[in-house]
Amino acid sequence: MIKKGSNKLISVYWFIILILVAGGIVMMANVFYSSPYDIRSTEANILSTKVANCIYFGGKMNPALIGVNGVFKQEFKDNFLSHCNLNFDSDISFTQKQYYTQADFYLFSEIQPQKSFELSAGNKNWIADCGIKTSKPKLPVCYNNSFLARGPTGKIYLIKTLSIVGNVDKNVQ
């Protein structure tokens, strides 16, 4: 009789253990599958490449950006997004833009390179979050890039680009 009772007790404990294990697995599966795929670093990389290709493509700087006399055009700066075929506007009204891109032009020949021109578009509020180093991923993803480009007058420009992608709600749990 004692043996039978202890067997039943073991069965009850066994099922309690099973329920605990199942609960743990269900919780882990839920956490794993409910966390969205984070594609922001790829997005930022593509955005940076698009901006770079828009500025300098096929060994030539975009003629809409810089004239033959080496003067940067204000019109390009004013319509930077449309010139580069970018659209940062979301279909949802009253929501802040989820993207920011910036390109700074430096004359490469100078010892102390000075900024000669800059382009920017998107949500500038994201810039402040770029320097923050934290383990929490609920911050925008920033991507820095730089390249050299020869202008129409033969001057070499160092172009530094910064691309930021917010989209925190859709990429981070």
Added chain:
Amino acid sequence: MKKRGEILVENVIFIVLNILFFSILVLFLVKQSTGSYLLEQSYSKQIALLVDSALPGTIMTLNMPQALTISKKNNFDFNKVVSFSRGNVNVNLSSGRGYSYHYFSNYTPHAYPLDEKTGVYVITVSK
């Protein structure tokens, strides 16, 4: 003899319950991993990245056999699985809202199924 029979029945019930328990657990995990929400999100983001990196004139074919299976299971028209509206790509595998993701390219993408039997979608990008 009677005692032995009782032990056997107890053991059988115990084993059957264990098998049932683990089967339900495995079914739950399989259902979670092949859920339409996950696939909608995955396809939507993949297509958004493809559209973002594409130049005008690009024609892409996307193999979506899982989307075909799930849309058939949900009695949802495969022609309506991928759609684009106002800078968003929307992937729908059921009659629900689906999943939409914004793309930043200003080019105009179009999507249509190439073959409804194999689940291949064609995505074109034009100016």
